[in-house]
Amino acid sequence: MNKAICSNCGNAVNGYVTEPNSDGPADVYCFDCMNNTEKGGTSYMEQKDKGLYVKYEVTKIEDGSTVNNSFVLLPDHDPAAIVALRAYAEATTNATLRCDILAWLFSITGVI
Numbered sequence: 227m228n229k230a231i232c233s234n235c236g237n238a239v240n241g242y243v244t245e246p247n248s249d250g251p252a253d254v255y256c257f258d259c260m261n262n263t264e265k266g267g268t269s270y271m272e273q274k275d276k277g278l279y280v281k282y283e284v285t286k287i288e289d290g291s292t293v294n295n296s297f298v299l300l301p302d303h304d305p306a307a308i309v310a311l312r313a314y315a316e317a318t319t320n321a322t323l324r325c326d327i328l329a330w331l332f333s334i335t336g337v338i
Contacts, residue, residue: 233303281298282296282298284296284298299311301330301331301334301335302334308331308334308335311327311330311331312327312328312331314327315327315328315331
């Protein structure tokens with residue numbers, strides 16, 4: 227039996243809340259993400275229409291240093307991320323990166 231995965235934090239959850247999604251299956255949120263206000267955080271309900279803000283801290287794998295001015299895309303949860311990644315794949319001059327992005331998108335969407 228598959229556990230539900232929180233659309234916000236990616237953790238497997240037992241207790242969760244669903245929110246209808248006009249473009250596909252309902253999003254699933256764990257109670258922590260729905261209600262998290264610890265450490266100055268905001269709940270999902272407060273975040274969902276917030277716009278552009280710092281939600282993730284991105285670090286380099288090789289040395290752990292912080293990457294500033296980055297933007298995280300989650301194509302398995304956000305149709306706009308799929309569009310953005312397709313546009314990036316078309317625009318890059320790095321053929322290997324282009325192929326990798328398109329293969330990743332195919333694994334998520336089943337569409338080339």
